[in-house]
Amino acid sequence: MRVSPLHLLSDFDGVWTEPTREMEAVHDTVVGELARLGGHSRARMEELYAGFAQQILGRPQDFGWRIEGRMSSYVDEDFFAMPTAVGQYIDEQPCAESAALRAAVLRAWPEVIQFLDHCYHSTCDRFRALNKHDLAPGAARVLRWMLDHGMTICFATNAPAVKVIDWFAHHGFEVADAREVGPDEAPLRVYGRAGKQWLSEQPESIEVGGRVVQTDRPQYRQILERECPDAVVGDVFSLDLALPAALRAQGLPGGPQAIGLMHMRHTPAWVQAGVGLQPQGWIDWMVPHVTALPRLLAGIEARPRPVPSAGR
Numbered sequence: 001m002r003v004s005p006l007h008l009l010s011d012f013d014g015v016w017t018e019p020t021r022e023m024e025a026v027h028d029t030v031v032g033e034l035a036r037l038g039g040h041s042r043a044r045m046e047e048l049y050a051g052f053a054q055q056i057l058g059r060p061q062d063f064g065w066r067i068e069g070r071m072s073s074y075v076d077e078d079f080f081a082m083p084t085a086v087g088q089y090i091d092e093q094p095c096a097e098s099a100a101l102r103a104a105v106l107r108a109w110p111e112v113i114q115f116l117d118h119c120y121h122s123t124c125d126r127f128r129a130l131n132k133h134d135l136a137p138g139a140a141r142v143l144r145w146m147l148d149h150g151m152t153i154c155f156a157t158n159a160p161a162v163k164v165i166d167w168f169a170h171h172g173f174e175v176a177d178a179r180e181v182g183p184d185e186a187p188l189r190v191y192g193r194a195g196k197q198w199l200s201e202q203p204e205s206i207e208v209g210g211r212v213v214q215t216d217r218p219q220y221r222q223i224l225e226r227e228c229p230d231a232v233v234g235d236v237f238s239l240d241l242a243l244p245a246a247l248r249a250q251g252l253p254g255g256p257q258a259i260g261l262m263h264m265r266h267t268p269a270w271v272q273a274g275v276g277l278q279p280q281g282w283i284d285w286m287v288p289h290v291t292a293l294p295r296l297l298a299g300i301e302a303r304p305r306p307v308p309s310a311g312r
Contacts, residue, residue, distance in 0.1 A: 005150040005187075006300060007229045008293075009244075012157035012164050012190075014235030015262055016143075016290055018136045019079055022127050029123040030083045030116065037104040048097050049086065055094070056085045060268070061211060063088055065197055065239075070214055072197045073238040076268040080120070087116035128163055133170035138291040140171040145294050147187055154178055154189045156223050158239075161192025183227055195219030196239045206246050208282060209270025213238050215246040224254030230300055233287060235262035237271045245274075245282035258300055260285035260293075 013019045027049075035045035056063045060076035063085035075085040091112045093099040102112060109115040146153055155164050155175070165175045168188070178189035196217055204216040220243055224232075234240020241259050248255030261271065263286040274282040285296050 005152050006231075006297065007152045007154070007227065008146070008297065009154050009156055009224070009227050009229035009232045009256070011234035011236070011240045012155045012159055014079060014264065015233055015287075016135055016139045016155075017167075018134075021131075021134065022124065023079055025127050026080070026083055026120055026123045029119045030086065033115070033119055034101060034105075037108055038101045039104070048101075052086050052089045052098065053082060056082070056089055067197060067199050070199055070203065071212075071238075072199060072214060073236055074211065074268075076266065077238060077271050078236045079264065079266060083116050083120055084113065087112045124159075128166075133167045135167060135171070136290050138289070140168075140173070142290050142293055143168070143171075143173060143188075146297070151297070152183075152187045152189075154183070154191070154227055154229070156191045156194040156196065156220065158194055158196055159192060161190045164190040164192065178223075191223050194223060196243075204246070206242060206249075206282065208237065208242070209268075209273035211270050213242045215243045217243045221247075221254060228254065229256045231258040231260065231297060232256045233260040233262070233293070235264055237261060237274065237283070241283065249282075258284045258296075260287045260296060262287050262290075 010016070013022075031045050031049050032042065034040070034049070035042050038045065040048070056075055060074055064074040064078060064081050065072040065084060066088070073081060075081045090098045090102045090105070093102055105112050105115050109118075143153065157164060161177050165177070168175050173188060174186075175188040175190050176186035178191045181189060183189070196219070198217060198219050199214055200216040200218045202216055203214065205212050205214050207213070224244060224247060229244075232241060232244040241261060244254065244256050245259055247253070248257075248259070259282065261267070261275070261283045272286070275286060276283075287293065287296065
């Protein structure tokens with residue numbers, strides 16, 4: 001056993017970045033491609049897309065990141081889930097417009113979701129090529145404060161590791177690939193393509209604000225058990241925080257002392273219902289901005305814990 005420097009495990013996009021511009025770029029691609037395939041004007045496709053989104057947000061529990069028929073995250077909590085949800089809506093064909101669009105997409109693509117995935121990934125690749133750094137205001141200052149106070153920070157993100165490495169490098173920080181170095185070998189590390197969305201064949205879940213949230217996320221659990229973080233911060237409860245909260249509640253390895261949720265404009269009421277002490281709540285902090293982290297982290301003491309295995 002040993003006391004390490006205070007250790008934060010954090011998501012990247014939505015915590016250290018303000019992802020609005022990237023999401024708008026994805027929206028532009030999806031709308032433009034749907035307009036082209038469906039033979040609509042841009043204005044008409046914008047109108048249709050807005051109508052689809054309105055219908056989706058009328059029953060958000062039915063749309064989101066679906067893995068093998070189970071909801072990995074919900075559209076109303078996940079800033080980047082709307083394009084996928086629109087694809088699911090088009091696949092349902094609830095109206096003549098969506099049925100016509102589905103037929104148009106399937107003339108060019110094997111599946112609607114495959115088309116939406118292409119729009120998403122190709123746009124994000126272009127965005128990263130054009131924007132070499134796009135951190136939230138004050139993010140670099142906060143990271144410097146953490147390092148100056150002897151903290152270690154590990155990012156677990158579904159984005160590629162190179163995005164985190166390059167964007168922080170622009171501000172003079174060296175972020176190591178966490179799959180290539182051990183937990184004690186670098187104060188800044190990243191797990192890219194962390195697979196937080198992937199579920200197991202043995203369903204486990206918790207209930208938050210009336211929603212069932214899946215917690216059997218084996219790839220993410222391996223990261224949490226290896227890192228043994230003191231605190232975990234993220235912006236999408238299902239993907240980032242549900243599993244750490246469940247591990248903590250059960251007293252299992254990888255469960256942190258503190259859990260913080262970024263308070264975004266779109267954070268739904270059912271997620272906010274999870275704030276508070278157990279057993280009523282799963283979240284300790286609502287974090288208004290990354291610049292609030294020093295104040296929140298200053299109240300946490302690093303804890304004795306086993307030396308984690310290298311796990312390379």
